[in-house]
Amino acid sequence: MTYHAKRTTGGETAPLFLTFHGTGGTEDQFHGLALELMPGAHVTSPRGDVSEQGALRYFRRTGEGVYDMQDLALRTKAMAGFIEAEKASTNPSRTLGLGYSNGANILASVAMHRPDLVDDLILLHPLIPFAPDPQPGLKGRRILITAGQRDPICPAPMTRSLADWLTAQGAEVTLHWHPGGHEIARTELAEIQSFLA
Numbered sequence: 001m002t003y004h005a006k007r008t009t010g011g012e013t014a015p016l017f018l019t020f021h022g023t024g025g026t027e028d029q030f031h032g033l034a035l036e037l038m039p040g041a042h043v044t045s046p047r048g049d050v051s052e053q054g055a056l057r058y059f060r061r062t063g064e065g066v067y068d069m070q071d072l073a074l075r076t077k078a079m080a081g082f083i084e085a086e087k088a089s090t091n092p093s094r095t096l097g098l099g100y101s102n103g104a105n106i107l108a109s110v111a112m113h114r115p116d117l118v119d120d121l122i123l124l125h126p127l128i129p130f131a132p133d134p135q136p137g138l139k140g141r142r143i144l145i146t147a148g149q150r151d152p153i154c155p156a157p158m159t160r161s162l163a164d165w166l167t168a169q170g171a172e173v174t175l176h177w178h179p180g181g182h183e184i185a186r187t188e189l190a191e192i193q194s195f196l197a
Contacts, residue, residue, distance in 0.1 A: 014093065022058065108128055123145045
């Protein structure tokens, strides 16, 4: 499985920074941000290959917050294969992933199934509306979750339950809230910078 992706080649032994857009976004949404956050890194930004009435996504859903679990499983496996191939071609010192909304969800799903692929995860407004199976491979993984306290798409209790689940797996979780909704706030960008520092 291959994705249309935007790539910037970094230096030798540079980290690999993967970015995943939100619903209706493109590979350009966070590519430039990743270059700013980590100059000299390899940056790869795959484009979602599912169209929801013209809006690009990484997997299908049947309604707001209702996932097509069969499709999610299929596309999680495909994305894991894509990440594996990117790592093989860049041979990075470490691998980071940043995803927003639907992009955060595919990144989280990959980590739940293949925790070996991405070292540090930045999940902006994720929504995992199901109880994942235990994943001891997440032990020691650094994960930043950012969220809006009044996010109508990703309700705060579900964000907390994801953070609790990740912590229970042994991941080092940082949870950052802003008082707004589903939009990305300035404080989130500051939090990402300190997480990467």
